[in-house]
Amino acid sequence: MKRRLSRDDSSLRSPKRIWQSKTNNVCMAHPLAVVMRQYGLLETIVSNLRANDLFALALSSKALYKTIITTSSSLENLLGRVKCSGRGVDIRNKCHMKSAFFYSYNCTEHVHCGSDTSHQQIESRPCVSCKITTCNECRIHCVYQSIYEAPGDPDDAAELPNFSGFVLLQSAEQPILSPHHLVSENPSATPRWGNPAEGQNRPYHDQGYLDVPLEMGASAPPECIEDLLDLDLGCHSLISMSGDSRYAAPSPVLSSLYQVTEERKIEVCDSCTGHGATREVLVRQSSGATRLPTNKISGQTVAKPTNTCHCTLRERILDRWLCLKCYLAEESAIKAQARKQKSDSEGFCRCGELARHVLCLWCLGKVSEGKNVQLT
Ligand SMILES: [Zn+2]
Ligand SMILES: [Zn+2]
Ligand SMILES: [Zn+2]
Ligand SMILES: [Zn+2]
Structure with missing residues (x-):
């Protein structure tokens, strides 16, 4: 006859309980975790690591994971102290x-x-x-x-x-x-x-x-680069930079920048123009839209949402300290939005209504200058 396990016996034999007990012991005894808990030491160690090394170290044991990734704010603090990955x-x-x-x-x-x-x-x-x-x-x-x-x-x-x-x-x-x-x-x-x-x-x-x-x-x-950086792109297109009719418009000097600044513009109807609503509509229409640029300029500084675009390349590119991996993610989210506006639907919002405004995907403000050409 099989002996029935008592409540206490069964909990003792539970593989989960045994594993938890073991890892708790490791937690207590892991010498590196003990050292790292003294935060000054953790910061010193982290300043010699790249972000991938920090994550690998955190995943090497439960004790180190607990120590390094205790809260999202402490992780953010540590990620801001690692070495650049290259x-x-x-x-x-x-x-x-x-x-x-x-x-x-x-x-x-x-x-x-x-x-x-x-x-x-x-x-x-x-x-x-x-x-x-x-x-x-x-x-x-x-x-x-x-x-x-x-x-x-x-x-x-x-x-x-x-x-x-x-x-x-x-x-x-x-x-x-x-x-x-x-x-x-x-x-x-x-x-x-x-x-x-x-x-x-x-x-x-x-x-x-x-x-x-x-x-x-x-x-x-x-073209003077300083002037390009400070041009109000909500009121002026780069096509207006060169006023000399002997040369092509936009100037061949600006062809790359022009493509990027025009791609950020989408045509929308009245009902899709509200600031919050616009982002919501975009997010609903494309999961990639969650990677659109935010109004965070640096650290905790957040640019005020505005109804009118006054973006400059300096403010959107230089003042936002953005890594190239994140820049590529934002660029592909913007390109995905541009592709949704097919050339045969020019003049129409993606919801099917007649477009009445041009919005800037960098700030979601209205662009007074309008969209010049349909880019592919
Ligand atoms: Zn670097
Ligand atoms: Zn619409
Ligand atoms: Zn803008
Ligand atoms: Zn980044």
């Missing part, structure tokens, strides 16, 4: 295509994650979206300056080096002119640009004048 540099290297000129002339490329450069101090901050520490080289910029061509005659002091780089994550290499390259400028007050790989120099991201992509075979005057 992933942004990997993404840049995949997207940016050096032109044939790079290989034909005496050019060097300078693209290094802040975690891998000891001779230069590169600023790092938590990504505004995923909260993971990201260095200035691994986050999004409007114009990356990454390529340097030394002067042909190093003894000729008048000869300037050449600079080039890339717009956002677009593939085409574009020349970047320093203030000293433009005769119209009076750059005597500003130091000449040097090799960004040497001394205390830094890459000249988002500075100078952008020129026509090297392999495009078109001509247009260079």
Whole structure:
């Protein structure tokens, strides 16, 4: 006859209970967990890890998981202290295509994650979206300056080096002119640009004048990058930047930026225009819409929701410290919305009603300038 287990016996033999008991003991005894509980030590250890290492460490034992991921705010705090992973540099290297000129002339490329450069101090901050520490080289910029061509005659002091780089994550290499390259400028007050790989120099991201992509075979005057960054895109399109009828509109200099700024616009009807309602409609229509840009500018600073778009590239791209993985997620959410607005439904909201407004997917405010062309 089988002996019936008493209540106490059965609980003692429960595999779950045995496992819990074992892990609790491990919790108590795990020396690394005990050390890490002293928070100063945990922060010191974490500052030498990358985010993936931190997650791997947390998943290595229940005790360490409890210690590291106690609350979402402490995890966020720790993610803001890890080393940059270098992933942004990997993404840049995949997207940016050096032109044939790079290989034909005496050019060097300078693209290094802040975690891998000891001779230069590169600023790092938590990504505004995923909260993971990201260095200035691994986050999004409007114009990356990454390529340097030394002067042909190093003894000729008048000869300037050449600079080039890339717009956002677009593939085409574009020349970047320093203030000293433009005769119209009076750059005597500003130091000449040097090799960004040497001394205390830094890459000249988002500075100078952008020129026509090297392999495009078109001509247009260079555009001041500072002016581009501060253009109110709610009232002006980049198509209006070049007023010279001798050149194509938009200027070939701005073709990459123009595509990105136009893609953020969608046509909507009256009933889909309310600020909260719009996001709700978009989220209902596409799961990808949850990755649309938020109004978080940096840390806890949140831009006020507005009925009218006054987005600038500086505010939406530069002031939001966004890692490139999160930028790609936002870009693909915006492209998904753009695809929903098929060319044959131009003039209509996605709900089927007549469109009466153009909305900006960066801020969900109304764009007064309108949508110029249907992009594919
Ligand atoms: Zn980095
Ligand atoms: Zn991120
Ligand atoms: Zn609608
Ligand atoms: Zn906007």
